[in-house]
Amino acid sequence: MSKEKRMLGNYEITQSIYIGDKEVVFGVDTKDPHPFMVCYCDYHNPLSAAWPTEGVASDDYLEAMQIFVDRVQSQIDRTKEELFKFPFDKTVLTEEHCIPDDGMRNIVGKVVVINSEPKRYEYQHPAYQLILADGGHGATGGRGQAVFGTCLATGERARWERYDVLGEIKPECMPDWAKEALVKIKQQEKEKKQRNREER
Incomplete structure (x- = not known):
């Protein structure tokens, strides 16, 4: 049974990492002159649907992948900062x-x-x-x-x-x-x- 492709517009999402408050996604559309796309997806809306923002398209795979990696790192840094505000005991409550x-x-x-x-x-x-x-x-x-x-x-x-x-x-x-x-x-x-x- 084939897995259903996840699409954003004409781009097939091939990579995605959800860190902190946003998901970073990487999409490919081989028919587009700029076949590689990177964007954030935000889910903070009444339907909890993927809301793409800050999309960047490129004809250079490595350039697009660098943007993807940089954005993931940025989300890691932001989330660390967010958690740094809570310096108390990290023991999870059960x-x-x-x-x-x-x-x-x-x-x-x-x-x-x-x-x-x-x-x-x-x-x-x-x-x-x-x-x-x-x-x-x-x-x-x-x-x-x-x-x-x-x-x-x-x-x-x-x-x-x-x-x-x-x-x-x-x-x-x-x-x-x-x-x-x-x-x-x-x-x-x-x-x-x-x-x-x-x-x-």
Whole structure:
């Protein structure tokens, strides 16, 4: 059974490496005067579809491959910088650190642990595991899977799936950096609500 080719426009993707927040891809279209193409693919959109950016085409294979390698190195450097912001203990959190979860109880307002296993290796880090859940059918114990919340380490709000939630973190397992981040996030939420009331 032949494997389906991955295409971007007329270019067949022959190499791809996903590092950090972007994928670097290398494509070939032998019918084009510039048969070798390198671009980034970004997946940060509502459909999580590949969004090509910063495409470069070349008629020189080695030149195009050098661009590909340089971009991969650039993504490695950027991801190292990102992780450098989190100098705390890198021990990945597991079910042992959690209050057992049946997937049905309401976790809104709770700090939960996201399973690091499905994530790519560079993101298997506690900085990306502790989330303050604040909504979604999956968080309220409804029929859906969506869990919305704020990542304690990065302050970014995003969506996770309920099946990725290992459980609520045990109070004694909550790291000091996470306690501090939680206080900051709750303070910001309080100030935002206050501003909204004043604007009315």
